[in-house]
Amino acid sequence: MSSKKALPISGTLTVMVIVVVLVPSALLDPTAEFEAAFLKKCVEFPEDKNTCKATLAIFEEAYVGKKKTAVTEDSYNKLFDKTPFKHPCGETMLYSGIDRVKTTDVVHRFTKKTGSYFTLEDTLLGHVLDGLIWCGKEGSKETFTEHCTDTMPNPYISFWIMASVKVAQYACGHVTVMLDGEREQPYYDKSVFATHEVPNLQSPEVKNLVVILVVGQKDDTKCNKESLKNLSNILKGKKIGYACKEVTLAHIEECIKEGKGVCW
Template sequence: MGKCRIISSVVVVAGLIVVAVLLAVIFWPLKPTFIARCKEFKGYDCEKMWGTFEQAYVGRDPRTVPTEAYDPFIAAADFSADPNKLMFWSKTNKVVHDFTEKKKGCFLTLEDTVLGYMLNGLTWCGKEGSTITFRSFACPGMEEKNAVDSFWNRVSAAFADAACGDVTAMLNGDIATPFNPNSIFASIEVKRFDSSRVKSLNVVLVTEKSAVTNCTNASLKDLQKELKPGIQYYCKEVTEAHIQECSSNPEIACGACW
């Protein structure tokens, strides 16, 4: 009988642990993470930033959050950038962020800025009639206007609007279509480059030894056609190994990496 009671206790404890884990997954305290990340930037009222972000999705059907719901967040961020600093990317997540992390001050990706840093790598949604932030499997999947996709579409547009001077983009030379028309870079960012502000687009085509493509790729021709008149276009093929070596050498200037 004693053994049965011990086993029963273990089962109860295990069940409580499972419930606790499920609650942690579904009801996620997003605000502390958001505020902590926000405080790494100077000059922001982080409580206000949280309020403008949260109002976009809390209490809404998670499948019907439009991009413009995040307009107050964009306004509160009031983001601007120095000329020649912005780095765009597509299918080069790891290499581009390794580079900007090691070569601090050279370039900024969206995820390095106040627009994207607080939410990078996170998921969230609300529910109609609820004031709670949910996450993971409690949120819907790939609906067109889900809270997360709408956020990234909106902040990507704002990031592109801030582009000025010489703009750089790291694209993947190991895939057949480096400039994919369905990517955020193609469908949102490039279309918003303002020729009165953006002087040039410099494509860094990141390749391996067995590169699938090069700067003559047909999709890159499409990219050139998408650019507004007056924006110059340049492309250079650079191996990932060279970028990694260069980013680890503090004596090499930013632009000298390609």
């Protein structure tokens, strides 16, 4: 905020001095701050910008005025019904069990640069809510951004679980998943991918799942890991085909640099 003070000089000349008062971020209204961030990211996304305020209102219905543990995955059903995915379902890319610094960043840089695959964060809701934290409080109309994930369930976790379920249900054709081949269990049976995405891949809509196993050095052996055999068997039971390809991180980085949509 600012205030103006007039200072007389020599009795005739007046100089306007603007005094700027900086408001500590801790004193800002968290509801207004959250809504501004939501709308800014929504408007930046290349879809219908005229629906952003309506999308925010539907989103807030899921958690505002409710205690954290009362907000479950189903609380977001209306939001996903009103905000359907629009990317080609056959270009869905899942990812899991990946080192946040090393590979998750690579997944998103790859999809953004090449435009040939779409992760959850490349969809409208995923893009808008990535990096944000939110929750409500029973009897309050506010949105809070602190101490939101210290209980289970909570609005944040419930949203991302439902988003994972919905994107898996939406997928079709040849679905791709990027896994970290340097892990002992690239397919971890307690991950969101294992517990919420794989069970919701729909056959016959999904023909097969292609695992892109990110490795440091290609040796054609990491695709034989026991956890991946388990994944193959699960998919077989769902009548969904399975394939595994080892791709070095260096090769993916080269594809990003050159903007190659076909990388493997």
